[in-house]
Amino acid sequence: MAISDLALPAGVRTHELGNAEQLAERLALDVAQALRDAIAERGTATLVVSGGRSPIAFFEYLSGLDLPWSQVVVSLADERWVPVNHATSNEGLVRRHLLRGPAAEARFVSLYQVANSLEQAAELADQALAKLPPIDVLVLGMGDDGHTASLFPGSPNLVQALQPDGTRRCLPMHAPSEPRQRLTLTLPVLASARLPLLAIQGQAKLATLNEALGLDDVTRMPVRAFVNAPLAIYWCP
Template sequence: MAISKLKLPQGVSAHAFKSPVLLAESLALAVARQLGEAIEAQGTATLVVSGGRSPVAFFQHLAKQKLDWANVVVSLADERWVPVEHADSNAGLLKRYLLQGPAAKAQFLSLYNASASLAQAAEQADRLLAELPKIDVLVLGMGDDGHTASLFPGSPNLAEALQVDGTRRCWPMLAPTVPHQRLTMSRALLASAQVTLLSISGQSKLATLSDALAGDDVAAMPIRAFLQPTLEIYWCP
């Protein structure tokens, strides 16, 4: 399957790359350009990214971009419920690969709170995210089950987290097939981003995306909530 064969909604664009390295480089350039334009227009820029292993190369390339990093706010679309020092921590991943060199000057807004329970931390993050400036750039990933951020099919809080007009910004979430509990930004908050980019790789993810495009049950495949006009998809084999 080729991404050019997908029936994309009007306004959604797709970019194909021959390798993960080329995708990471291009995605970093696009994000840096958008952040730079936001800083020029309003003095600051807000970037929300997804964790996991896939974005490492993108983070490394983005950290090398010439930006006024002191005026960039960075946060996570979701977080695993583990200490920052844990290998699976998204915050730890950012600190190792993105918030380095000049990019270390960026303000990082974390969802994790070691001194609180998961439910308490979700409430605290919700209050903290009320102070988050509008999201200028959102970079999402997607799982083979159609989840994005930590909006997992079958999770107990999914219906509430997927409300289009929901006022809560952060929810505790359970990933049914992996061991860690999660925190995730809500659909309403994520959908408020000025620019949304979806980065995926491999034929299995392309097949998942094709399935998502063929239906409209958002609870079954939460990525469907973001297949909206102005979305840009970055893909490589």
């Protein structure tokens, strides 16, 4: 199966690359150009990215590109509720691999908050996100279960997080894998991005996306809520 075989909604664009390195490079170049365009038009640009292992090469390539980084705001689509110095922290990952060299001049809006409970941390993150400018570029990934950000099938707050007219920016989530306690941006915030991008690799992920496309109930595979125009999908075998 190739990405061109998917029955995608009208207006969803696709980019098929030869391997993971080519995907990371093409994604970084396209993101950088979109950020430059936003800065030229509005004076600043906001980039929201996802964590995990897959984006590392993309982060490192993007960090080396010529951008007016002091005019860029960076944040996360989701976070593990662990301290920034924890090995699984998405913020720690972004700081190590993206916000380095000239890119360290970017302003980072953190989701992680010190609190007595995950619910309180989500409320504090929700308040912090009030200062996040409109999202110019959003880079999402996807898990084998069809989750994206930390919108996991079966999580107690999933229905609320996927409400198109919801008022919360951030909600607590529980993942099926450790660390289970997560924070995620909600559908209204993520869907507001001017340029949403989805990066996936391998036949298994393509099969997952194909399965999601056949569902009407987005809570079963939440990535389905985002596969609409103007999404662009980047894929390599």
